[in-house]
Amino acid sequence: MPDSGIHINIRETINSGQVFLWENYDDRWFVVDGHDIIIANQTPFEVLTFSKRSKNFFRQDDNYGKILKEITKDKIVKKSAIHYPGLRITRQDPFQCCISFIISSNSNIPNIRMRLQKLCRKFGTKVRFQKRDFFLFPEPKRLADATVQELNECKLGYRSKYVLDASRTIASGEIDLEELKKMKYDQAKELLLEISGIGDKVADCIMLFSLEKLDAFPLDTWTLKILQKYYSDIFCIDKKTISKKRYEDVHQKIIERFGKYAGYSQQFLYKMERDLNEKKWL
DNA sequence: TACTAACCTGTACG
């Protein structure tokens, strides 16, 4: 059963920390997604692409009703789901998603966005679409051929070498992100963790937002805070960070608690807690 | 295995 627009809130979905390269003009949303641009209109609901290929960027093909029914068994998630109807997980270009979250480490959303924009302007292709100019996200090969010096000009800081490493690993085919889509969570994660700059949290973001792993539940400062605040009876989290071993243990418990669509639960909880603390989405 | 410090950079706040 395909989703109609009423089950997709474009504004809230884009403003939930999963996608960074977007612009809002005249009530329409433009999202740079790899070598393509998504244009989304809320009412009447319509999603088009620059490439003219059909893409379910908002995961319109998910059975949203079924997923909601599953994840709202949890009262806190239910509260958030009522407050944010139509909040979705996006299906992003894997390479862009990968670089986006490598860049996100120890940083904030406006800063991540700025760096990605600089990467696009410096290495991406300029295109004209709907009477506006856009820079597409650079291909893996283009970034693999860049120098640390050039990447530093995009203000990546110490992350420049990570971006280079990841781009080379992917451009060479050593790791094929499309192949990871077909794998189970554990197997895909193991491969992602081989790339320097990708730890547990970043790997989970990449898998949830671009590799079809709805059971991925990124554990960052916010979600850990959420587990402490609302689920102290189930999860014994005392610090701001957790060790690798603990991360795996907690993820296992997360699946037991929230089910196979735990990633969706995470998005609702994350959105709610960030808004509660009046954090910026841009 | 668990724990810490160091890390680039822009922005917010005093």
Place this chain on the structure above:
DNA sequence: ACGTACAGGTTAG
């Protein structure tokens, strides 16, 4: 104005 703290973490020791 100018210093300091902090941000969707990861790595090295």
